[in-house]
Amino acid sequence: MSESANKGRLKSTWEVSAYDRKNKEWTTATNRSWTLEGVPTEYQAVAANITPTTLRKRRQKLKRIVVFGDAHIAYRQIGPDLIVPTHDTRAMEFVKAYCADKRPDHIVCLGDMVDFAELSKFRPDSDHFLRPHLTHALQVVHEFYAQLRCDCPKAKIVEIDSNHSQRIKSRLFEHLPQVYGIRRAGEASKYPLLTYPYLANLEAVGVEFVSGYPAAEYRIDGDIMFTHGLKIGKDAARKLADDYQGIHAIQGHTHKASSYFYTDYNGKLCSAHTCGVLCKITGEVPSAASAVTDENVVASKYELWTNSIIVIKYDESGYREFHHVMIGS
Numbered sequence: 001m002s003e004s005a006n007k008g009r010l011k012s013t014w015e016v017s018a019y020d021r022k023n024k025e026w027t028t029a030t031n032r033s034w035t036l037e038g039v040p041t042e043y044q045a046v047a048a049n050i051t052p053t054t055l056r057k058r059r060q061k062l063k064r065i066v067v068f069g070d071a072h073i074a075y076r077q078i079g080p081d082l083i084v085p086t087h088d089t090r091a092m093e094f095v096k097a098y099c100a101d102k103r104p105d106h107i108v109c110l111g112d113m114v115d116f117a118e119l120s121k122f123r124p125d126s127d128h129f130l131r132p133h134l135t136h137a138l139q140v141v142h143e144f145y146a147q148l149r150c151d152c153p154k155a156k157i158v159e160i161d162s163n164h165s166q167r168i169k170s171r172l173f174e175h176l177p178q179v180y181g182i183r184r185a186g187e188a189s190k191y192p193l194l195t196y197p198y199l200a201n202l203e204a205v206g207v208e209f210v211s212g213y214p215a216a217e218y219r220i221d222g223d224i225m226f227t228h229g230l231k232i233g234k235d236a237a238r239k240l241a242d243d244y245q246g247i248h249a250i251q252g253h254t255h256k257a258s259s260y261f262y263t264d265y266n267g268k269l270c271s272a273h274t275c276g277v278l279c280k281i282t283g284e285v286p287s288a289a290s291a292v293t294d295e296n297v298v299a300s301k302y303e304l305w306t307n308s309i310i311v312i313k314y315d316e317s318g319y320r321e322f323h324h325v326m327i328g329s
Contacts, residue, residue, distance in 0.1 A: 012033045013030055062321070064103075064313055065106040065107075066309060067226065067310040070252050070255055070275075071092060071113050072087055073087040077130075086284040091307050091327045099151055105156070106155060108226050109160065110227070111162025111228035113165075114134075114138060120167060125291060149205045160210045163253070214230055216228065225249045228251060229274070237272045238272065240274065241262060241270070246266070248270060248273075248320060250272075250273045251272075252275050256304065257308045279305075281303045283298050287303065289303060309325050
């Protein structure tokens with residue numbers, strides 16, 4: 001650096017010698033140290049001077065989807081005077097209140113609204129379901145949806161077929177296949193008489209039922225897919241992503257809230273999610289881990305399940321948000 005090319009002040013100079021092995025001679029170079037004018041040699045911290053960023057409003061309002069499932073509505077008749085619900089009425093009330101407040105564009109039920117424990121192929125854990133309360137359970141479903149329809153008149157409400165909804169069909173094929181598909185004369189319902197959507201009268205409250213478990217699927221905006229699902233376990237979301245690559249997939253069935261995000265080979269951010277439940281998680285729902293004591297009462301046991309729903313926000317540009325909303329105790 002020459003002195004003329006530098007606007008600073010020359011501080012010091014010194015010479016440095018080095019031996020050139022190729023030419024076998026010593027060379028000498030002169031080094032100079034400069035102090036640049038206007039540049040401090042030490043920095044002092046000062047208060048940051050920040051002005052607020054002007055936020056631009058989104059041109060398009062985000063649409064909202066409320067997702068829930070696995071209420072497993074049923075009643076245990078424990079003796080002549082005690083009836084215990086297997087569904088969590090508090091969680092179901094939360095869903096109704098949330099939808100009334102947020103007025104979502106879509107409401108999607110992932111299935112298993114009614115447990116149909118009375119029609120289960122599995123060995124019963126007690127005599128609690130020998131006095132069936134199926135009419136009451138179906139009435140609870142109907143009134144639940146009726147409230148959602150009343151509070152969200154413009155929402156698209158969909159329920160997806162599930163393994164527990166299939167219990168009616170399974171028992172009919174096993175014991176009385178001749179009446180499967182029978183319809184009431186003069187009635188225009190799209191559903192046969194002895195099917196879950198007919199018995200819960202879903203048409204009257206504007207609920208679309210997507211049948212055909214386990215293949216039943218429902219999609220919104222092309223790449224947001226809903227199904228009751230088959231995956232279980234702690235890796236259910238990742239396993240779901242393996243089956244539905246390149247989209248956002250949501251399932252119920254596993255009873256646990258989880259999410260898995262990944263980028264596909266086209267550079268698109270994708271995801272898979274499992275939704276929590278609206279049933280009780282303290283042992284009332286018949287399961288592999290539940291039991292009834294010799295006193296004929298349900299053994300108290302917390303299942304490793306999650307009382308929660310999923311809320312999705314999206315727009316047609318491809319923007320997506322996924323939130324697990326927990327229903328705490």
